[in-house]
Amino acid sequence: MSSESSAVTHNRRDQLRDFLRTRRARLTPGDVGLVAAGRRRTPGLRREEVAVLAGVGVSWYTWLEQGRDINVSAEVLDAIGRALRLTDPERAHLYLLAGLNPPPSGASRDTAVPPELRQLLDAWAPRPALLRDRYWNQLAVNDAARALLGYDDTGHNCLVTFFTSARYRDLHVHWASVAQSVVAAFRADAARAPGDPEFARLIGDLSAVSPEFTELWARHDVGVPLQAVKAVRHPEAGDLFFDLTTLAVTDHPHWYLELYHPRAGSLVVPDPG
Template sequence: MTSEASAVTRREQLSDFLRNRRARLTPGDVGMAAVGRRRTPGLRREEVAVLAGVGVSWYTWLEQGRDITVSADVLDAISRVLRLSEPERAHLYLLAGHNRPQAAGSREAAVSQQLRNLLDAWTPRPAVLRDRYWNLLAVNDAARTVFGFGDTDHNCLIAFFTNARYRGMHVQWTTVAPAVVAAFRADAAHAPDDPELTRVIEDLSAISPEFTELWARHDVGVPAQAVKAVHHPEAGDLLFDTTTLTVADHPDWHLVLYNPQPGTGTGDRLDRLVRARFATPA
């Protein structure tokens, strides 16, 4: 399918989706008085337009699947009027040709106990949960022990450049750093106007000339899987296969799992390290 044909299909699906969601609501659902008989169920187009603060003709064109430009603010307004759930709001964004939006309140959302249990169950292997900004939402004890995350480490990109212990354990840090920054740039491209992403970039640029130089290269890269090599001061060389999984009900959260690379002795050294660190005193 050509890009033009794909765009036409997407606009047709957008048209069907808006009409379907409009038909679910009554004037009373949105605090309006019902006036006159209605030939079809649901809100009228002009009612949605008024409540969303957009022109009636413009909203009609949108619902008809015409090729018009729509902003994220307008999509959010329509989402509120149509009482869309977060998955429905994300679907509306995608049909309108936008990147998936940040879920409302996602930065403040608490990490569920089920996710924390999963991270703990991965021990003695390291595991971390991060968001789209690479903020650390949860870290298991093995990751703290193996990678040297401290209580003041709240963002894994910033820790990579500023935490001396975390940075010092990375084998060939100068070789790895460009790929790390390139992966972050790829993530940042999904929300170029997000103030939190801008803050991370500005804060790190202010304290790390190395990051500033790498960021200026505009390199982009998103490895689906990678090998993480560290030299731990107690356990020696540790090699991990890294897999990043997206959390289904929080698409901007990513679970990063580190598995000892077979044939390297990492598993045995890791077991001894974590067991010694968390052994219960007799």
């Protein structure tokens, strides 16, 4: 082990020690359903109380909090996280400090778009913009995305629209050549949530109505959404070329903002209004 990696490991364990102590100190026995007994010299739960709540040995938890070199599992970290009432970001932080990759956070079913995000979409006009979730469901679109890219209003799925909307297909010049990369990117997203019934439902429903999707899905190609160029042949505006950039919305896991910007040298996008 290099001196640099040893220093990093030592620093991580120091942070783990301080993190567990501070999380323990902010709780009282009453917060976790325990009866306080005796006078406490310091605030918060005792180590043995956390160990009991998590179902681990007191010595083992003490060693973990001391930052010793011990083996930890995801199951035990989850139990400690529950005992300490950790939030999802705190649980992910605990995983990292313990030297494990944090599990994927659960996808929120809340589709209420904050007004700040809607204002951002509208402010991007006359350039198209849309907000989607991990399943590629449209959560919000601006007027330019409707008028220039052929998207319907919210409540639709981008992948379903891509394969089933005749209007969308007619607008997009290189539809056939990008279909394979679209399906490959969707497979990569689905693979991050194995067993998710919503992905399975979408794949099954689309396979039932689109032979093209079925054929491409059977290839098992995997890709990632990269910065891409979208070419649109609009009946009134003519040929339009956009650079597409996809941004993650950090305070809403599994939400993604797609921003379309006219390519340098292309025609100015007309105001769809």
